Amino acid sequence: MDGASKPQVRTLLLTDLVDSTQLVERIGDSAAAALFRSHDRIVLELQQHWRGRLIDRSDGLLLIFERPIDGLGFALDYARSLRDLGRELGLKQALQARAGLHVGEVLQWENSRDAVALGAKPVEVEGLAKPLAARLMNLARPGQILLSATAEPLAHRAVRELGVRGDTLVWKSYGRWRFKGLPEAQEVFEVGEPGLAPLRMPAHTPKAWRDLPLWRRPVALAAEAMMAAGLAFGAWFLMHPQPAIAFAERDWVVVGDLRNLTGDTKLDESLEQAFRISLEQSHYVNVLSDLKVRETLANMQRKADVPVDRALGSEIALRDGARALLLPTVAEVGGRLRVSAEVIDPRTQTTVYAVMADGRGVESALGSIDQVTDQLRGKLGEALQSVQKTSVPLPNVATPSLEALKAFAVARNAANTTRDREQALGLYRRALQLDPQFALAHADMARLHAQLGEVEQARDEWRKALAIPARLSPQEKMSVELMLLQNSGPEIYFGKAQEYLTLYPDDFSIISRLATNLWHQRNDFRAAEAMVRRAIKPQYERSNSARYTLGIFLLGQDKFDAALVEFQHARQAGYTGGGEFYARAYDARGQHAEADKVYAASTSGRQGWQNDAAVSTWLDRQQWVPAREAAQAWYDRASANNDVLETLRAQAALASVGIFSGDTGATRGLQSLLAAVDRQSEAVDAIYPPASTELRMYAGLLAAYRDDRAGVDAALRSTDGSVAVREFPTLAQLRQVLLAEQARLSGQPKAAVARLQSLAKQDTALVAVHWALLRAERSAGNAVGMQSQANWLATHRGRMLTEATTTEVLRFFNVAIRE
Known part of the structure; x- marks a missing residue:
């Protein structure tokens, strides 16, 4: 043995594959060998990605990392990879591991070559940190990642390094535990992804038990407890009655x-x-x-x-x-x-x-x-x-006027049951006449407007509510602030949302909305899926809607069968909302007849599909005449209603149809769109700040499709220095696409490839990124790179049909391209 080094602070991760022996017996040696080969390949890839060093392996793993966040990243990816591997192999039982993560001093040394040749491990690790990590691992439930009090704050502080996924993690403390052989009690934490991790209190084991106060230890000090109970039972029973119902926090x-x-x-x-x-x-x-x-x-x-x-x-x-x-x-x-x-x-x-x-x-x-x-x-x-701490008197969080409160209550009932817009708004206004400081009435009116798609009116009422902060409960105030941040830069919004859910983790409405925004603002379908699964609970009044939304996120990951299961389940459970994406799941597989059945079963048949849904459907099927008719009808309706944003979106649809159908008047359509955006930019940005920037860049993208260098240059000039590009990831990506197209059209295809290659490797990369990279690779003469992007476009139809951007116009481009 070579000499041991001085003690060093390192992160130790121990894992154990649950019921591995029974698994081998059940599936047989050949299948088990294939499973463990796949398992070892996963471990090697994750070890390299997270900069870990594998010290030992059998049914479990012992790895050492420089930093806790790397160990946590490995553990999270390992848990997800095991689940996916089990599904790929068709295992009836979930493939799971227990994991324990700790930071502490260890001695680390390398064995000699002779010792390794005789069967010793190449590297040895010893120290008190090792048994503590082992105790944590043994305490963990299947699929659970437990952290020590040393590891948790260090990992939590660096969680942003995990990217968007870090926003969806749940961090829980399970109090102090005693471990056999360790002198001091240790606080235990769990970190996990909802839907994947247990997120439950660990069960006691012979080597680990909770460090409870004396009065909560039913076994310890039994004789003393019996004597005390005999002397004081009567007074205790009268003065401190125990709850006669098993009620826990957040029940x-x-x-x-x-x-x-x-x-x-x-x-x-x-x-x-x-x-x-x-x-x-x-x-x-x-x-x-x-x-x-x-x-x-x-x-x-x-x-x-x-x-x-x-x-x-x-x-x-x-x-x-x-x-x-x-x-x-x-x-x-x-x-x-x-x-x-x-x-x-x-x-x-x-x-x-x-x-x-x-x-x-x-x-x-x-x-x-x-x-x-x-x-x-x-x-x-x-x-x-x-x-x-949390009780605010009713007159302060609602109204001191019983008459106003009655009008408010009847308005809520009308909004929730009869859906009578005018009746509900009239009653809310009546409540405000009786008490002009009734902030909760403003907040309710805002929600009603938002549900009806009346963005400006909703924002106005939320601002009025927030202008009376003393008359809102802390939760309502925070909720209103969050609603007003929805159209701000995503980073600000997501940060506030996580802060809110830390305090109110069972607000399923906010959870569902956050999942939708992870889709709309980041196109992170995996994170959105994990988030919306948290809202599919029997206590949530819109759980069927959340299940339909889950179908969209699965479709965005090209999991067609799973998406259809969720869409059908939502329908059978009573969800009657729009079925556009339900039909899209069939369109993505080229089963247009099945898609048409979904359309026909909607509230008013195909005639009920209007606006962007109809245009996208016909563009996807390359049927230009009905696409143009749908876009024109949309434009006419929006103009008649003086809806600025919808009018511009409809103009973008008309321009798209012209470009992709090869219409000789396509250039005029683009010019008309840009002129309208210039005229209405202030008005449309007041509704949604990034709208005019995206519409200008979308016109540039359509110009790029036609190899129109001047149109690309104009789009880049008009959006240069835009704050929206800095704040909204989808717009930042779209600008990179235009810059790459500018380079390609200038005879610099390799520069275009270099600009897009790393971006295309991200799960959240726009479809347009892959399309532009394909064109750049082709111009650069790279057949392998071109084929790689062509394969991506051919195998991500679900993503192309569901990808979201700030104004959603990019979907017209996605469904129409055929490269």
Whole structure:
């Protein structure tokens, strides 16, 4: 053995392939040999990519890294690669590994050649860091990556080096643990990707157990506990009753209909809505939305307006995975107004406990509701400090006016159930007349406008809400800020979204929106898939919509069969939204007849497909006449409605049809588009800041398709120095495409290739990047490079049909190119 070096701080990663022996017995030696050959190839590739050194391997691995982020990157990629390998080989059981990551001092030395020849490992590693990493690995559940308290902050601090994927990771602490043979308790953390990692508390093992306080150790000090219990049981039982329902942090509750026993009808909707608003401030208790309750009632074939009482509410809770049912009541008792609430165990429909608060007169109702919800939160297990910190009085987060609150509650009901735009907006305005400082009414109006695609109106109402910050709860304020950042640079938005979800991890609406923005602003379909899977939960009222969105993200990864499964599942579960991408999954495989069936089954048949959906369909099928007719009809509708952005998008569609159909008037179409963008740039950028920049560059791309150097030069000049190019990744890529085309048309194809090669290797590279690289390789005489890009374009039809950009006009180009 060569002499050991001095102790050095290194990152150790230990992994163990779960049930590997049983796996070999089940699949046989030949299949197992093939599996382990593939496994070793994966390990070698990941080891090289993450700069790790393999020290030992058997059923598991021991690797050493310079930095924790490299070890974590290896572990995350290894977990995903094992899953994919298992699927490729058709294994019935998931292929998973446990992993433990720790940073500490180790001794490292190389064995002599003679020792290696006799069977020794080339490199040895020893030190206290090694058994701790091993204890973490043994503690981990299948598929789980556990980190020590030393490794976690160092990895967390460098997580940006993982790129977009780092934004989707979940970091959890499982408190302090005791490990056999180690003197000090150690804090344990998990890092993982939603949908892939367990993200659950590890189970105790003979060599690892949680370091609980004395009062939570049921076995330790048993004799002392029995003696103390015998002496003090009565007082303890009376003064500190344990919750009679197993409720944990972030569990869900169903709020039943408020029973109003006062005879004062103005208290009906207003106090029920107030109860929800007050309770929803908790970070500890999740409240099933009223919309989800009504959706579940529909699935139960019950009318939407049927009262949610003890029996019905309990059934809803059981169906939707809620832990408790809350039944609020308001009544007059002895000349006082009493607000009370029962906590119901939905399994038995029995009252676990009840809380109440009394006040004088109707004016006391809102204060009493705050008292009741604070008591409920404490009863369900939330720490008193948390309740005090997050409880903002109802008059401050809603309104002191019961009349305004009633109008608000009825408006919400109209917006969520009848979908009557004018009725809902009228009621919100009525609420604001009664209380002009009712910020939550502005926020609700903004959401309604946003759902209807009325971007400018939504933004205006959100700004009005934010102008009254003292009348918004911390969560609502942060949510409004996030909504206003959607059209800002992606990095700012995604940073704020992650900050929000750290505090409110079960806001499925925000999670779903973030997934959609990962698609729209980054075209990162893998990250978007991981994010939207977090929203497909029984408690989310739009989980079927999220499942349809998942289908889009799978289609964007060219996983046609998986995408169709999700589209069909969403339809069967009641999702009735647009089916454009459902049809696209068939179009991507050239099954246009099947796509037409999906179109025909939509709300109004093919006539219902308007705007960009119709244009993209006909361009994809190279049917120029219906494509031109669809684009013209779109332009006429948008012009009649004075919709600036849609009018310009329709003009881009008309220009695209002209270019790809070989229309002799195509040049005029491009000139008309550019002239319109120049006239309307200020107005369209007020709606969506990057819009005019993308439209100008899109005109340059169409010019490049025709080898029009002057058109490319003009597009580059008009967008030179654009802030939008710096802030929006898709625009930055599009500019690189135009610069490459400029070089190619100037007789410098190799410069064009050099500009695009590294960009094309990224998963988020635009289709146009591959198209331009193909042309550059062809001009440079590189047949191998040209064929590589041609193969990419031929095998990524799903990506071409789903790729998103800021104004979505690039999709016309993607579906029409045939190179």
